[in-house]
Amino acid sequence: MAQIGAVHSWYLGVTLQLILAAILHQGFATVTAPPTPQTTTPPHTEPGKPETGNYVVKTSNGTVCLKASMGLQLNITFTSVSKNKTVQGVVNLKPNGTATSGSCDTDSATLRLQTSEVEKTNLTFIFVLNATSNKYHLNEVSLSAAWPDMKKPISARNSSLDYLRGTLGYSYRCRNEQTLDVSPDFSMNTYQLQVQPFGLKGDQFGAAEECQLDEDDMLIPIIVGAALAGLVLIVLLAYLIGRKRSHAGYQTI
Known part of the structure; x- marks a missing residue:
């Protein structure tokens, strides 16, 4: 279970990094403003x-x-x-x-x-x-x-x-x-x-x-959605594995 927790924590960190990178990418992908x-x-x-x-x-x-x-x-x-x-x-x-x-x-x-x-x-x-x-x-x-x-x-x-x-x-x-x-x-x-x-x-x-601005607007929801879906999958797998090990502890010897 400690190993699963470590994987879970690692994925949370990667997910946050992906979301932050997407938001920063959107901030930089702007058309050059006119000179003041x-x-x-x-x-x-x-x-x-x-x-x-x-x-x-x-x-x-x-x-x-x-x-x-x-x-x-x-x-x-x-x-x-x-x-x-x-x-x-x-x-x-x-x-x-x-x-x-x-x-x-x-x-x-x-x-x-x-x-x-x-x-x-x-x-x-x-x-x-x-x-x-x-x-x-x-x-x-x-x-x-x-x-x-x-x-x-x-x-x-x-x-x-x-x-x-x-x-x-x-x-x-x-x-x-x-x-x-x-x-x-x-x-x-x-x-x-x-x-x-x-x-x-x-x-x-x-x-x-x-245009690039529109593509970036569509990219952020895709990245965030994929990251959240992956997080849900990791949590579900951790739950199923933990449940399986818990049941295995009560088997008759």
Whole structure:
């Protein structure tokens, strides 16, 4: 029984180590946060999670060639007219007030989002496809914004990005919030994102390839569940072995 107790104690220690390792792994598996802008006033209060919008690009014959579903939150650093200071504006893109356009080629696909509300914003995504590997990714994002409190319009562009990587015929999905850095003055937070710029069949997403953040969220319950199941099994075996030895002590000689 002492040997069984030792095994039990050893397994408890290993189980706790596995659970702790899973939690620490989740803590480190985060998307790189955007660089802290040099501001002279605290950032504005964030407006909460954005509404999820559905955006579609079609070819000239009406075939859907790009589909995206996501909530978008824009983080832009600019000079405020009212405060005469540099501030960070945080604005949610509202699907109902956003016009969608774009185009699709063999190895590139473009999604343009334009708002006609007070915070006028033009946002463009360009995806590219590697014909050799059949892999695609978000290669370029450009922004132009003219908000009422801006001292002058803001523009940003980055054509060397490597975000939202997926496989031809599959969609890329990330339910967790992630931050995409575009420039020192502009980044985006995405929520409940699913996008497929190539290989659509009809108007439905292909099978989803999950982002690392989502995979880590699924990994922790699996590790914890497996550890607890193993613990229950050890306890049950210890009980059965102890019960068997106890009965053996009363056998007739």
